[in-house]
Amino acid sequence: GQQLNQSPQSMFIQEGEDVSMNCTSSSIFNTWLWYKQDPGEGPVLLIALYKAGELTSNGRLTAQFGITRKDSFLNISASIPSDVGIYFCAGQADTGNQFYFGTGTSLTVIP
């Protein structure tokens, strides 16, 4: 299957700091998704991106569809303790096909 690499693997930040993470693929994707997963729960969809260069916000979260179509970025501004969790990217290569998940970025916010 497709391999999506996320970096960093984990982050420890102070409350109030901004966060940046990214997701890269060896293949071109047509759709990028960002999910957050809290312990003991399923992933929750945060943002969906459908066009190269697209920049989409959801509150303090902003995600971008990379211009090469092989990467995507997620930024969180002014982090708060409830931002703690694992963030997964997911990409869809061709229409109708399954979504492939990235390796995940674990975020810890220190109050």
Added chain:
Amino acid sequence: DTEVTQTPKHLVMGMTNKKSLKCEQHMGHRAMYWYKQKAKKPPELMFVYSYEKLSINESVPSRFSPECPNSSLLNLHLHALQPEDSALYLCASSQVIRADFQPQHFGDGTRLSIL
């Protein structure tokens, strides 16, 4: 609260038992999915049903048997599982627009432990 409901939340079973995991959604989605997730790892796709027909089987062992009785329900029948099958099993659903799978919405999973 998630709109995809999975039962049970936790399941402990022996290697000779037969059990079933259940998933229900009422969002009118016509694609439903089973994923397996190990701790701190991404979800791994197992099966996809589109319009109640199995469309993707990711070479899953036959001890896992999916069933889609109608557009709202998805089951995963388990038999003779191995300890390495212990994991979080996630169900998801999505719209299908002109044969394209749309972003998936997940349930909170069933935590399965095999003794």
